[in-house]
Amino acid sequence: EAGVAQSPRYKIIEKRQSVAFWCNPISGHATLYWYQQILGQGPKLLIQFQNNGVVDDSQLPKDRFSAERLKGVDSTLKIQPAKLEDSAVYLCASSFTGNQPQHFGDGTRLSIL
Amino acid sequence: GDSVTQMEGPVTLSEEAFLTINCTYTATGYPSLFWYVQYPGEGLQLLLKATKADDKGSNKGFEATYRKETTSFHLEKGSVQVSDSAVYFCALKRLTGANNLFFGTGTRLTVIP
Numbered sequence: 001e002a003g004v005a006q007s008p009r010y011k012i013i014e015k016r017q018s019v020a021f022w023c024n025p026i027s028g029h030a031t032l033y034w035y036q037q038i039l040g041q042g043p044k045l046l047i048q049f050q051n052n053g054v055v056d057d058s059q060l061p062k063d064r065f066s067a068e069r070l071k072g073v074d075s076t077l078k079i080q081p082a083k084l085e086d087s088a089v090y091l092c093a094s095s096f097t098g099n100q101p102q103h104f105g106d107g108t109r110l111s112i113l
Numbered sequence: 114g115d116s117v118t119q120m121e122g123p124v125t126l127s128e129e130a131f132l133t134i135n136c137t138y139t140a141t142g143y144p145s146l147f148w149y150v151q152y153p154g155e156g157l158q159l160l161l162k163a164t165k166a167d168d169k170g171s172n173k174g175f176e177a178t179y180r181k182e183t184t185s186f187h188l189e190k191g192s193v194q195v196s197d198s199a200v201y202f203c204a205l206k207r208l209t210g211a212n213n214l215f216f217g218t219g220t221r222l223t224v225i226p
Binding site: 004033045091101103 | 117119149155156159162202204216217218
């Protein structure tokens with residue numbers, strides 16, 4: 001089966017600009033996660049979707065980050081405006097249900113200048 | 114709150130050496146425990162898991178035993194190979210509530226021929 005697809009793989013922007021990341025989960029997976037992985041740290045959950053509804057967004061900096069999964073399949077994560085501390089790898093993961101193992105994409109590496 | 118503490122790296126071993134990467138956790142109740150591996154430029158892959166006390170997860174020669182009394186889930190392998198060079202993450206997931214994973218900071222392993 002095809003894995004979790006993410007794009008772009010790399011993105012370089014200047015601070016205060018906006019950026020968007022895209023994720024296509026494994027077919028049939030109802031649960032989708034966005035994680036932020038800062039260099040030298042483990043991934044940290046930003047937001048979790050169940051189909052097109054938000055399950056947990058308590059760690060999402062809502063003043064600048066937004067995410068949607070309108071049709072319950074693909075998802076986009078947006079940052080506007082970006083700050084230097086947003087430099088990280090943004091990982092998307094999906095699972096069949098919330099209790100099943102999570103499968104990760106290769107991530108988008110974001111660099112803020 | 115829930116957390117995972119991992120042995121700091123980097124760890125450098127010769128091929129065929131014995132590997133131990135320590136992991137301890139703090140959680141309410143009895144979480145599920147996981148080891149994920151991240152090869153260079155790739156996303157995280159599930160290596161093994163254990164869902165209850167005294168369970169042993171194993172895969173590709175790696176093993177880890179869920180020890181409730183010491184709140185630990187140490188990763189071991191009897192004979193490492195160059196291809197095992199990667200970053201290893203210990204993680205937990207609660208049985209109830211949010212299904213997201215809490216990750217440790219990761220341990221980079223380099224195996225030299």
